[in-house]
Amino acid sequence: MEGTGNDYRDAIDRLTDTPLLPYRARAHLLYGAWLRRRGRSQGGRPRLRTAHELFSGAGLEAFTRRAADEPRATGETARSRTGFARDQLTMRELHIARLVATGATSKEVASRLLISPRTVDAHVRSVYRKRAHP
Known part of the structure; x- marks a missing residue:
């Protein structure tokens, strides 16, 4: 309904x-x-x-x-993303990056956030990709 x-x-x-x-x-x-x-x-x-x-x-x-x-x-076109906007970390990426920075493994982070270790790894790769060439 x-x-x-x-x-x-x-x-x-x-x-x-x-x-x-x-x-x-x-x-x-x-x-x-x-x-x-x-x-x-x-x-x-x-x-x-x-x-x-x-x-x-x-x-x-x-x-x-x-x-x-x-x-x-609705007919709205997506705005083009600037390089700066593309390089911004999402809240999830930032959270995972902080946990990994404390020394937590992908498996530990995954367990804590109730996601798979592969998802954690994908987020970490994304963080590195965004930060490798600021």
Whole structure:
């Protein structure tokens, strides 16, 4: 069952000052998509951008991709990323890099973050790639 605009706005308001970032981001995503489906793309775009930023910062790749796809459906084109923006670490990459810097192994980091060691390794490679040529 789909909610109403009031339901989505209420969810966003209730989640604004909480540490439940994935739920806050999802509320923005669902509201933005709801607005888009009702032909209100202009109103949905800021919500979709917020969702994308929150998901990306949290390292939630699957949701980040979905949040990136929604604005395209509104006709918005993705802005080109500058070299500086491309080289910025995501929150997840930064978190993993800090854990690895303390001497934790990929297996230990994976266990702590409930992800696979291969995912940890992929993030570490990404960090090195971004920092190898600043």
